[in-house]
Amino acid sequence: MQALLSFDKAPPFAAPLRFFLTAPLFALLAGVLLLVEGESMFASRWTPGLLAATHLVTVGFMLQVMLGALIQILPVVAGANLRHPLVVARWLHGGLSGGALLLAAGFQFGQPTLLAAAALVLGASIAMFLLVTWRALAGVPSTSPTIRGLKFALFGLAGAVALGIVLALALARGWAVPWQALTDLHAAWALGGWAGILLAAMAYVVVPMFQLTPGYPARPSWWLPRVMLGLVLSWTLAVLFEWPLAIRLLQGLTALAGIAFAALTLRLQSQRRRARADATYRYWQLGLFSAVFGLFLPLTATVWPALAELPGFSLVVGILLLAGGFMSFIVGMLYKIVPFLAWLHLQNTCGGQAPNMNRLLPETAMQRQMNAHALAVALLLAAVVWPWLVRPAGAALALAGGWLFYNLWGTVGRYRRHLAKVVAA
């Protein structure tokens, strides 16, 4: 039986682990930047420091974990095997980490050369990832909403990165572009077309599996990736043809699609069969409520445009979706994935003597780290109204990032010690 449990195509632990351990350091760095820069950072959505911190979170933290996890998870959720996962992981990890640092430095110091270099490095690394992933997925039939979602999400990632490159080069070269419309569109591709569809595709599998909820009903699951990508594509056309009314309407509909997914997930969670609320469940609750509020604002702005003109509107939406939403979903999943992988690799190596997953990463350590993250989200939101809170918010974000690293590093340490003990015996 144990031999059967090891499916030989699973990538080595090191392949995803390097992403999972680096990502928290980028969250920490974003916190440090807020701590150093202070209240001037929240003057508008366009301050260099805020653009730098946002991309430390989105590229350095979010994209890092999402792509690292995909390398690991594609064989499991789609039966698609990447060729040479360790080589891909090494190059991608270097490109994403270096690219995120270049991009943040380019924004922070207003250096056109750094921005252009970031566009090149990130563009090349992600293009390489898309190519190898596409080769692995191309022959796989879309037999589940998850596989369809993955394929659509990769398309979304390509769109988000292409727009990101255009914006970075426009900033570096001083091209005249409609900044607000293109930046909103970039965010729509990145958060809706890529991260949102990917989150849904993964949630279809991991929410019932880890939280013991009912499954996602089939029909809306099939439709969501299609609807989301269709909306973002239409939004792109509306920007190209400069139809402000259509842009507003599509923005509202995209938000509505996100709210529908979050509401459905909240309903499934309320029917879960696991009595105890663990860190993953709590993180997802925080993420889902933040996402609903964060999406409700642009939805309201569709019918009441004056709302979007209020100072701090974009900041609140960004904080709710990124720090409150996506970071929470991601950390919640990391807290299941990392101990599970450590356990699986131990199980495969030492045949049934692997320690309990809770011993690899204790629940209290996760809960305490989550408190720091929730505090960071609350302080960031409060700092929009009282900018003197930017520094404390940065400190909390840095603390949560550092603590996440400490927790994951501790799991890896326990994994290595157990492995060494078994090998020595």
Place this chain on the structure above:
Amino acid sequence: MTHPKSTHVVDARYMEPPEPFVHTMEMLDTLKPGEKMLLLLFREPHPLYKVLRQNGYTYDTELVSDGTFEILIWR
């Protein structure tokens, strides 16, 4: 538990990994020649598919409206 598709059913919808895999393997061991078993899950078990193929089993999967994947397995 029985099901219109088979009398040998593993309902693994509210089980944590690796329980669905373990229970499926145990039930496959009890099947007589010509019998089929049904696995119910809220996801497609690609690692299990691979093991089934390697061991000469055939499977047929249907996703039903409540999100259950009905996986019929036989040799």
